[in-house]
Amino acid sequence: MLSLQCLFLFALLGGIAGSPPPDPVPILRLPETPEELKLEIEAAAKSAEIDEPQALAFAARAVAMGKAGKNAATRVGALDAALRIPLRKKSADLAAQRDVLWDLVIEEDAQEGVLLAPLVARNLKDEARLEKLRKKTKAPELKATFAYMDLLPQINKRDRNEQETKDLIAAIEKLKKEHGSVADPMRKQTWAETCDGVLFPIQKLAIGMEVPDIEGKDTAGVAFKLSDYRGKVVLLDFWGHW
Amino acid sequence: MFPHERSLVARLKDEPFALIGINSDKDLEKVAELNTKESITWRSFWNGPDGTGGPISKRWGVTGWPTLYLIDAKGKIRHKFTGNPGDEKLDALIDALVQEAKQATAGH
Structure with missing residues (x-):
């Protein structure tokens, strides 16, 4: 026990061999x-x-x-x-x-639209906070994001009647007109492009519409088109093995 | 859904009907393997390496799997389902459209 203490003292005083203690390495x-x-x-x-x-x-x-x-x-x-x-x-x-x-x-x-728009889009449940931000911001990217947010309940609705569909299309067209040239930072495109993307399923994929063609490759790598099957009833199934 | 789809394809193999998938798995090699294992014989577009975020489902605004579209022989969208509507219901709707297609052909 005593010898251990001595050793410790030695070390503290500069080591047995008399070499100077190493400088403490600054933690950077x-x-x-x-x-x-x-x-x-x-x-x-x-x-x-x-x-x-x-x-x-x-x-x-x-x-x-x-x-x-x-x-x-x-x-x-x-x-x-x-x-x-x-x-x-x-x-x-x-x-x-x-x-x-x-x-x-x-x-x-509050004016950092490009930085904040994706964060807003990902956190729509934070309503109280978003309202505060909405009141304060003048950033065009956020104004567009908030305008889109207002339409989301209608966009996400599964069954729309004819009038609701008409109203929704008009609302999206309005958003496109007012905010089309503004950047949509989350989707890395303009709001005009985002609006077109949202309009496509609403306008082109309604019951009674002629189905838009799909061109692509099958899972074996062979190119084909949905319209190759015209003349047959087609059950189109978005699926996966997961 | 696979067992029902297998029997559907088998039952209607001589009728004007096709089941076409949009496979939304990320790994194409695994798809081939699992298709063999599950006896999936019908054709599917591949939605690409982004899986459910791939270009076809994105363009079509698909947010739920499975999403089904039932298209008549003239290419009109007649029914649309997010989630499986039930085997019997689906069978009845398909059969009606197949009948419609056959009558249209017979009338020409």
């Missing part, structure tokens, strides 16, 4: 980026279900990152990371952490 840690945090959350969620303490620890890091963030990308990224924490049970504490970031982003970055 770059500040964590939102992308790193997102990847870590994703990896943690893959290996096991995330519990509340774990979720709150991730959220705390996101909040710290957001508060320290000197630019919109970091703050919005931190909010995005916090919103991606997959916790199944409801947690008031997690909601409070997310609210801190929402408030920060709405306060500082």
